[in-house]
């Protein structure tokens with residue numbers, strides 16, 4: 284696999300991906316990253332994957348508490364005689 | 367502290383749940399639960415779906431998750447007074463879940479290998495730079511969650527916990543740091559490394575699909 288030279292802007296964007304996607308990156312940095320993402324398909328894909336992995340995981344894990352367990356928790360609650 | 371029933375009104379004031387079962391003799395002074403406790407109970411039970419989402423992924427199988435939930439809620443109801451109203455109850459419950467999960471892991475003495483955690487930070491960058499880079503949006507749309515869930519379950523507990531608490535439990539970095547009793551910087555770096563493994567699994571799966 285050929286490794287294209289990683290530009291300074293790409294390195295910066297790669298360092299920011301987590302905080303950018305989590306919404307904890309400071310505003311000025313967000314602007315810098317946005318500009319870069321518009322012109323760098325590779326970084327844009329990396330960011331897409333960062334979001335995507337969470338979307339997929341979230342969707343996969345979005346199962347409700349089983350009803351039997353919910354009833355059992357209610358019973359544990361009712362039986363707890365602590366004050 | 368115990369609140370004594372001030373109103374044991376005419377029969378039928380309350381007919382269900384704890385109250386009904388405990389009001390055996392309405393003529394006597396009946397101890398009732400502290401109203402704050404009732405509020406706590408309802409709020410904690412209402413969070414069962416959120417707590418389950420986390421507990422399920424901290425354990426290997428549904429049965430272990432159910433056991434963990436029951437242990438956690440038992441402990442929560444017993445120590446409800448330690449919860450400070452107005453603070454994040456979900457984070458409070460998840461801390462209990464975390465403590466129990468750690469205890470269980472210690473008992474089992476089984477630490478799975480840390481697959482892929484040492485991968486190059488720029489692995490994906492270099493890979494997605496290739497001519498055959500996948501269209502991520504399309505990929506996500508038709509992706510089966512299996513590979514990501516498998517990768518998640520293979521992460522060792524310290525990394526899995528951070529990913530699960532932040533991405534599934536919706537805790538902030540700071541809240542996760544408080545729950546896990548580790549610095550925020552450690553939360554961020556574990557999150558980064560944990561997610562990197564998941565992204566790699568996603569990318570590998572795409573390649574396999576494309577092939």
Ligand SMILES: [Zn+2]
Nearest residue numbers: 292293323326
């Ligand atoms: Zn770039």
